[in-house]
Amino acid sequence: MSKRYFLVKTISETPLSGDQFEIALVASVRRLFGEFGVARIHPKVVRFDETSYEATVACNKEGAEDLQAAIGLISGISETTVTAMTIRVSGTIKGLRKRQGF
Amino acid sequence: MPRVDDVKSSRRMAELLRLAGYSAVALSIPTGLMRDRVSEVRRLFENEGIQTILRVDLSVNSRADLLRLLRRFRSAYDIVAVKCMNQAVASVACRDRRVDVVFFDPRNFRVKFAHPLASLLSGALEFNLISTFLGETKSEIFSRIAKEAAIAREHRSRVVLSSGCISPAMVRSPLQISAIATAIGLSSEQSSRGVRETPLSIVMSNQERRSREYVEEGVKLVTLKAR
Numbered sequence: 377m378s379k380r381y382f383l384v385k386t387i388s389e390t391p392l393s394g395d396q397f398e399i400a401l402v403a404s405v406r407r408l409f410g411e412f413g414v415a416r417i418h419p420k421v422v423r424f425d426e427t428s429y430e431a432t433v434a435c436n437k438e439g440a441e442d443l444q445a446a447i448g449l450i451s452g453i454s455e456t457t458v459t460a461m462t463i464r465v466s467g468t469i470k471g472l473r474k475r476q477g478f
Numbered sequence: 479m480p481r482v483d484d485v486k487s488s489r490r491m492a493e494l495l496r497l498a499g500y501s502a503v504a505l506s507i508p509t510g511l512m513r514d515r516v517s518e519v520r521r522l523f524e525n526e527g528i529q530t531i532l533r534v535d536l537s538v539n540s541r542a543d544l545l546r547l548l549r550r551f552r553s554a555y556d557i558v559a560v561k562c563m564n565q566a567v568a569s570v571a572c573r574d575r576r577v578d579v580v581f582f583d584p585r586n587f588r589v590k591f592a593h594p595l596a597s598l599l600s601g602a603l604e605f606n607l608i609s610t611f612l613g614e615t616k617s618e619i620f621s622r623i624a625k626e627a628a629i630a631r632e633h634r635s636r637v638v639l640s641s642g643c644i645s646p647a648m649v650r651s652p653l654q655i656s657a658i659a660t661a662i663g664l665s666s667e668q669s670s671r672g673v674r675e676t677p678l679s680i681v682m683s684n685q686e687r688r689s690r691e692y693v694e695e696g697v698k699l700v701t702l703k704a705r
Contacts, residue, residue, distance in 0.1 A: 385497065387494070387646075387647075408661065409661075441657050441660055441661070442657070442661060444653060444654055444657035445654065445657040445658040445660070445661040447654060448608070448650045448651075448654030448655065448657065448658050449608075449611050449612060449658065451612045451613050451647075452613075457647045458647075459494070459646070459647050459648075459649060459650075461494075461497065461498050461649070461650060461651050461654070462651050462653055462654055463497075463651070465653070
């Protein structure tokens with residue numbers, strides 16, 4: 377099944393780990409689209425850079441628009457205010473690298 | 479926008495807006511604010527390369543008050559938005575051509591965007607998506623916004639999508655705002671136009687109206703150069 381990859385910039389008051397971000401991401405998808413939505417979108421954090429707080433998130437192509445909405449509605453992770461902004465969307469991880477420079 | 483005296487938050491917000499890819503921002507300025515304070519706030523955003531557009535949000539309880547405020551403030555602001563507090567105000571705001579944008583408080587169940595208002599609407603309907611949905615949101619509010627989006631879609635109303643943000647933590651990219659609008663039931667065309675074309679066309683037409691050459695719709699002064 378074809379995928380879409382998102383480059384997400386997170387801005388947090390306290391240090392953030394990839395696991396914490398993934399939990400918040402899945403919770404946001406579940407809140408908006410339910411369990412069936414989580415299965416349909418299938419969000420997964422492929423990579424999380426703990427220095428720049430940039431995440432690469434993968435999802436099914438059909439759920440890309442919905443994942444975009446769910447990322448936009450992440451408000452906090454373990455009582456810390458977090459802003460998650462999509463910087464770029466691509467069909468390949470290589471496409472994201474052009475922007476991210478890793 | 480944050481509180482006017484909160485310079486740190488305003489600067490941070492300007493940085494995030496630039497990162498998110500915005501080129502312009504509409505600042506909701508309190509009507510009583512001194513001009514030098516307004517210029518100060520605008521400068522904070524313009525230093526980051528974000529063009530600023532002045533907007534006023536009129537929030538009144540009666541039709542007469544709304545008409546009075548429109549006479550007073552229409553010419554001073556680039557965008558005039560009306561928060562519909564009750565049915566009487568909503569009817570006037572939707573019909574009056576001086577009003578650019580109408581919006582409804584999703585927690586105010588006394589008035590809602592319904593079919594009669596959609597057919598009257600001369601400006602655009604605004605959805606403040608981030609301030610509405612961020613954090614704990616009741617299912618009634620999701621349901622109400624989805625119904626309003628369905629009506630706007632059915633009537634092909636012009637829609638403006640905004641974040642309604644009051645703090646840097648609420649800044650989201652235009653792509654995200656457009657995606658949230660599609661998720662609540664707007665068409666993808668309305669969603670993409672709502673973050674770019676529709677707000678831009680409102681600002682452009684108001685700038686034209688406020689120019690010295692403008693007389694009325696379809697009529698403007700043209701100075702002929704002597705040969």
